[in-house]
Structures are given as C-alpha cells and as structure tokens.
Amino acid sequence: MASINDNYLKLKAGYLFPEIGRRVSAFAQENPEANIIKLGIGDVTEPLPQACRDAMMKAIEDMGDRTSFKGYGPEQGYGWLREKIAENDFQARGCDVSPEEIFISDGSKCDCGNILDIFGKNNKIAVTDPVYPVYVDTNVMAGHTGDANEKGEYEGLVYLPISADNDFTAEIPSEAVDLIYLCFPNNPTGATATKEYLQKWVNYAQENGSIILFDAAYEAFITDPNLPHSIFEIEGAKECAIEFRSFSKNAGFTGTRCAFTVVPKTLKGKASDGSEVELWKLWNRRQSTKFNGVSYIVQRGAEAVYSPEGKAEISQLVNFYLENASIIRQELTKAGLTVYGGVNAPYVWVKTPDGLSSWDFFDKLLHNVHIVGTPGSGFGAAGEGYFRLSAFNSRENVIEAMKRITTTFNFAS
Numbered sequence: 001m002a003s004i005n006d007n008y009l010k011l012k013a014g015y016l017f018p019e020i021g022r023r024v025s026a027f028a029q030e031n032p033e034a035n036i037i038k039l040g041i042g043d044v045t046e047p048l049p050q051a052c053r054d055a056m057m058k059a060i061e062d063m064g065d066r067t068s069f070k071g072y073g074p075e076q077g078y079g080w081l082r083e084k085i086a087e088n089d090f091q092a093r094g095c096d097v098s099p100e101e102i103f104i105s106d107g108s109k110c111d112c113g114n115i116l117d118i119f120g121k122n123n124k125i126a127v128t129d130p131v132y133p134v135y136v137d138t139n140v141m142a143g144h145t146g147d148a149n150e151k152g153e154y155e156g157l158v159y160l161p162i163s164a165d166n167d168f169t170a171e172i173p174s175e176a177v178d179l180i181y182l183c184f185p186n187n188p189t190g191a192t193a194t195k196e197y198l199q200k201w202v203n204y205a206q207e208n209g210s211i212i213l214f215d216a217a218y219e220a221f222i223t224d225p226n227l228p229h230s231i232f233e234i235e236g237a238k239e240c241a242i243e244f245r246s247f248s249k250n251a252g253f254t255g256t257r258c259a260f261t262v263v264p265k266t267l268k269g270k271a272s273d274g275s276e277v278e279l280w281k282l283w284n285r286r287q288s289t290k291f292n293g294v295s296y297i298v299q300r301g302a303e304a305v306y307s308p309e310g311k312a313e314i315s316q317l318v319n320f321y322l323e324n325a326s327i328i329r330q331e332l333t334k335a336g337l338t339v340y341g342g343v344n345a346p347y348v349w350v351k352t353p354d355g356l357s358s359w360d361f362f363d364k365l366l367h368n369v370h371i372v373g374t375p376g377s378g379f380g381a382a383g384e385g386y387f388r389l390s391a392f393n394s395r396e397n398v399i400e401a402m403k404r405i406t407t408t409f410n411f412a413s
C-alpha cells in the first residue's frame, strides 16, 4: 500500500469554519423563522468591476479568432500585466520593483503555501498569534513542525502574540528566526503597520539573515497616507522580503482568481554547502515546472484594474466596504463594545464583553440577534477573548445587523 504524508495527520481537522457551520445549522433548524446575517466569512459580496468584465469579454473574443488566439502563456504571467503592476503598485510609490520580479498566479493563498518549496527543512519559522491559518497549516504539511498541543500550538513554530497590549503588532523576537510571516493590513485583527515598525523588522531580518514573507492582500484598504502599502517602501527590504498581493479583495476576484508574488532578484538564501543562492532563480524554476500560468482572459481582467475606469471602480468598491466597517465600528461602540481595526482594513476585531470566551460570545450573538461572526480563538490561542466581524456584506445587512445589536444589548452597563 502507498504510504502517505504523515504530516497531514498532525493538522487540527479544519475546526473553525465547520464548527461555525454546525452551530449555525443547528440553530437555523430549531428557529426556521430567524433571518440569520453572516458577518463571518472573509469573502467579497459586490460584483466585478465593469472595466474588468469588459476586458475579459474582449479577451474571450481574442480567443475566438485564430490571429489573436492564445495557447500557453508565460508561466510567470504576461509582460503587459507585470509591467502595469510594477509601474502602478510599486514604482509609483517609490519602490524599485521590476516586472521580472513579479510572478502572476491564481491566488495568494496558493503562493503563501507554495513558497515553502524553495526553502529548506530546518528553518526556524515565526508566525503571529492570532494568524491567518494558511501560514501555519502549510508549514505543518511540509513537515516543518511537530505535533500540536491542546491549545493548538505546534511544536517547533515560534508564536509571536498580538493583542491590544502591543497594538496588535508583534514584538521583534529576541531569538533569531529564519522565516517570518507578516500580514498588514491584518487578517484577522484589522491592524496596520507603520514604516517605523516595518523598518525594525527589516533591520532584524538583515541582521539575522531572515526572510520576511509579507502578505499585503488588504493593501487597497489603506486610507491613511502615512502608512506603507508595500514592504518594499522600507529601506533594505529588497534584501530580505517576499511580498504576496492579490486581486481578490480589492477587485473582487475571489472567484475569478488572480494574484502575484514579488521575489526580488537581490534576495539570497543559503545552500547546504554554504553557498548563497538567488531565491528568484528558485521561484522562477518552481513556477516554470509546477505551474502553467493564469488564464489569458483573467490576466486581461486584472490588467483592467489599472485602467482609469478600473481604478475608479476599485476605489468605489473599497470605500463601500470601508464604510461598512465604519458603521460596524460606530454601532458596536454605541453598544458598549471595545473595537479595533476596521479603519484601514475590512475587518473589525472586537473585545468580547464581560470576559466571555470567543465561542460564548459567538453563541450569544447567534441566539439573541441571529448574527454570525468568527470567534477570535479560531485564529490562534491568543485570539481568545476576541471576535472578528467582516465588512464584506451588503449595506442593508450591515445596517440591520448593527440595529439588532444596539437595540438588544448595552454591554457598557
């Protein structure tokens, strides 16, 4: 019999979202008349921008004519898309990123996991707690950890706690780690990072020869002009950082699938013989071998994000969700809750009232006001006592959900 990758057996059996689903369907079965509003899931709700749809329609026509038909494209993505990204997302912000350093993919989630292909087995890896679960689970699958303890913490990972006490920004570790995952604006806490804060991480990475894996999926939600959008706005980052970006949350591409990863040519890692190797070469080789590129049609849709019409529509979309977030913040505050995030991010991170556990607060909202959120403890042990509400919903649902909370509860009293 074929043997399996035993590391998969160490994974906590996808506990969070199935457990939410189980509790919601049990409640719905007993209360068929309840109009349940889901503010739990991190998926967009608004339709694709017209500019993207028009570009994809035209691309479909291109595919129907043998003179403009496209077969396999470059594994790294089409040059015209990589150039637009380099120009608009990086050079316009003073970052020296070239089109060759940009690799188009079908998602940031896959890239965050796949990047481990080019790193060795014995790296010390740091994640924040709470954290986007993909960073942890992909390391477990790759055999970079031991077993999980009863709190869900894996042996061998370095957990950096984030809470209101440190403004949801992890302290720089006192020990040397090789890989560090950072996500700003943050999922799940909605926290942001200043240039000064990221500079500390870049300095640390340079001193220790570490690589920062920087997830900027929510970059478009930054409204504060002083906050950096890219790690490459930080001096020295081209020697120590890889950045993940996605069209999922800014342009609503969660179901269309397009993202990109920036691997600077100046990044190096150490081979087992002690020699230094360019990480760009390894990622280029990895993508050329295991990936055959994103659909031409979808890349044309992504290109339209950078057209004047596309930019205007995307800014409207982002503002729409940010206004939802602002309503959530304002109304929850009225109800006596303490809220974080939701200003430069589509997530509001709520302190549970009266010392309730994350799951107890989940049940309270579900049973009393028929609202579903995400228990903070599902993102890591240090998320206990917090709760995530997502701004990805219709205005109508957000207003109705907040009305139910403010008219039912007064947590301040």
Ligand SMILES: *Cc1c(COP(=O)(O)O)cnc(C)c1O
Pocket (backbone or CB within 6 Å): 042, 106, 107, 108, 109, 110, 132, 183, 187, 215, 217, 245, 246, 247, 248, 249, 253, 254, 258, 259
């Ligand atoms: C949504 C999200 C992504 C984007 O994933 P895609 O695979 O590009 O849809 C990446 N990182 C985080 C933290 C996210 O929440």
